[in-house]
Amino acid sequence: MSMRKPLITFALAFGFCSAAAFGQSPGSQTPGLGRPISEADIRAWDIAVLPDGTNLPPGSGTPAEGAAIYKEKCIACHAEGGKGGGAPGAGPLVGGEPLTNGIDTAKTIANYYAYSTTVFDYIRRAMPYPAPRSLSDHEVYALTAYILALNKLIGENDTMDAKTLPRVKMPNRDNFIMPYPDRI
């Protein structure tokens, strides 16, 4: 991809940086102390998933598989059926009032999240709360499928994987306004 573009492109775009690519030289304006590392060596940390599905891992899971994992690893805090309240701070994973109810309406997966990839990403990076990043990718797909099905955002028999997950249309996606597009 574009990472392999000739160096001249970067030299034009970012003036003084080209010296750093070759280590220190008399004309270099940055110290160039960053140590080269390969993408392969970053992989253990490289878990952020983008909304178009970029960086979703191989694997898949179904709501039924997720229900079994949920009973074992999630229910203590998030309670039966994702109702929440089993532990301080463990909010509901299911349902949600319409956001037209008021500015302090609790934001949930069903009433708020714009992209289903956020559900997968957050379970993978942060859950279970006492043991983050202990779930396999298969388990994360299965739990994501279970929660999306609880919210009736997918069918009971739908399988979630790198192809199907980004295609789940979240109900609130079109209700966001960008007040300051010039900042991006």
Next chain:
Amino acid sequence: MSLADRRGRAPSLEPVAGNGLINRRALLGQGIAIAGAMGATGTVTGAGAEPLTNEPWSLEFGSTVPAVQTPSRFEKDVVRTLSNPNGEFRNSHARTPHQLLNGTVTPNSLHFTITHSGLPDIDPAKHKLVIHGLVRQPLEFTLETLSRYPLVSRMHFVECAGNSAPMFSNEPMQVTAGAIHGLVSNSEWTGVKLSTLLDEAGIDPSAKWLVAEGADAQFLDRSVPVKKAYDDAMVVIYQNGEHLMPGNGYPMRLLLPGYQGNMNVKFLHRIKVVDQPAYTFFETKNYSQVLPGGKTWRFHFLMEVKSFITHPSFGQNMKGPGFYAISGVAYSGAGRIAKVMVSADGGKSWGEAALQGPIHEKAFTRFVMPWRWDGQPAVLQSRAWDEAGNVQPLRAEFVAARGETTKPLTTPLAFPNQHYNSITSWGVDRKGEVSHVYA
């Protein structure tokens, strides 16, 4: 003006607005003006001072100095407000007690902190920061290598997007300025410009966003526009001259001056350069604002112009009629503070406060307004303008645009909404008791 001239000259105590506000020029020869103000109404107590005596501490050898000094034992109540004092297994917040502080720099021990997964115990010798993704060469940095760069120091506030959330309550909560506004603090931050590091990695022209991630238990991450990264972002390693506090991101954090606190990713260990925002959990859920009618602002980021009075404020009762200096802090994520107006009559009339320089951009500026309280009820307010022309909205305007709760909040720890930047009003009654009011 010579001292002799000053001594011989009566200070000007020209009123500039209703209910006793005095022209800020009275502060120019401060000691004299204050003495004059006292003279105009008698002394504060109305009684003369007592004869002096030698106190015990001046008659004996004191203690030897410790390696790290801590405040006087008499300052034991100057502490942060905690959201999770019993250490429950959940997030925790600590709010800066602004009503007990002055100046513009927040002491490191009192800087606000929010953590969603506890504070990691990071060994700085093992901590790494990688920059990768749409770059020519992925790079790894350590605290040692970053420390060898030419470091820059900047004064900046950091404010949680949920700061001042109790102000969304439809009735004013009777809590301190720190309990309401304590999720903002101001420090001198020292570190490396992020653009320097990105240039070394060589970012691709197609890159529009960074995903910045911390080394905490959640790998907390936020999407940051490349535009902001090249504007004024830094990777900071020092806070007011010493290495960062654990609660503020030790050993390194992202600093995005003026942008919501959560984006200033603490324990920064990875920056991935990408072509689209990640819609991470925290930018999806917590740190966004539902508007009346149900729509939501996306990628709001910038903390708007704001001010609040810290002295006097809730819990600081007045000691009788006479001279007082109303003071507080003003700041804006859009630049420098240009002007602060103060009212003592609930917004009917306003006088311009003195600003204490130097005025840094995206940083606390302290304002001071001389006031002679006549012992009658008063409502104190401040309203700030920034150099970009933004003005702090009046409460009625703000509530019309952004809404309020339908029932009163029962705890100041709740976050009914985000990005409150309207006016705070402190009511003073005849006894001098200060309460929180809406006006």
